[in-house]
Amino acid sequence: MSTPAEWDESRVRQLHDDLTDLHEAVESTSAHGAEGDPDPGEGVRQLVTTILSQNVADENTRRASESLFERYEDFAAIEAADQDELAETIRVAGLPNQKAERIQRALAAVREETGGAYSLAFLDAMDADNAKAWLTDIKGIGPKTASVVLNFTFGKPTMAVDTHVERVSKRFGLVPESASNQRAHEILGAVVPDELTYPLHVLLIRHGRSYCSARNPDCANPVCETYCDCEGC
Ligand code: SF4
Known part of the structure; x- marks a missing residue:
């Protein structure tokens, strides 16, 4: 269990590594972002x-x-x-x-x-x-x-917070439950290291789709044992 105040860059890097172990690695930029021009x-x-x-x-x-x-x-x-x-x-x-x-x-x-x-x-x-x-x-x-x-x-370091990213980030305590989508963008933009912006976006979506659905989450996975901050799961 962790609170938003406990999240710092090193913990976000650890989360990225743990999600990568569970869901496979993601390139640091999207196909287009990698082209640079x-x-x-x-x-x-x-x-x-x-x-x-x-x-x-x-x-x-x-x-x-x-x-x-x-x-x-x-x-x-x-x-x-x-x-x-x-x-x-x-x-x-x-x-x-x-x-x-x-x-x-x-x-x-x-x-x-x-x-x-x-x-x-x-x-x-x-x-x-x-x-x-x-x-x-x-x-x-x-x-x-x-x-x-x-x-x-x-390839700019702007984390896109879709419905999966927002839900999982809140359950992990990365973002306060009460935060608006705008505020979630600001918080994740501040705490996520630039080069992890795209991979963490993809990994949080994968985690949301594979395990952390809105209504019937499958909580028996090693990442959630460490990071989930939500009540009742
Ligand atoms: S423990 Fe369950 S509710 Fe919490 S983040 Fe994981 S899948 Fe979602």
Whole structure:
């Protein structure tokens, strides 16, 4: 059992190692982040796909993304599309009108920032905090979406806190139970060593999916014997 105050960098490193023993190692950056010099449109595609993924299962995100990029030939066409038609195209992702509006607003922000290009390459030159602030200034882009784009595309140390990461982090006492998602991003961003940002994100998701489901957790595993801080399990 541990309280949030007891978590420091060395304990987070130990947690990473113990999760790795249970779930197998994860590279320190995502495939795109490892390239260091991503395709100019890669970050924008990641941004659009991550907006589609908000509050929906991965399979629906994949189908909506396929449908979107099959229907429109480039980002300019997506931004210029009739919003109802765009919403219909991505309907399988859920909240289609809201997501269509967010996608078009985000594309407009990128185009205006660059003077016409659909590229987020300019974020690579910023530090993580400024890059995240630029993205989250766009209405509808929260800390999770911004963190995914910056970590997965540019390898920046921005931990994306999805539902699995948040649930397991709270049960381990890494993040207080009462913390908002925004606060969870801040806490994990401060305590997780930069190079463990991506692997720990993946490992916490694996742990959430394999053992620590929301309603019927399977608590008989060696990592949880050491780290779980929740009551009643
Ligand atoms: S002991 Fe159970 S509830 Fe606690 S983190 Fe592990 S799986 Fe989740």
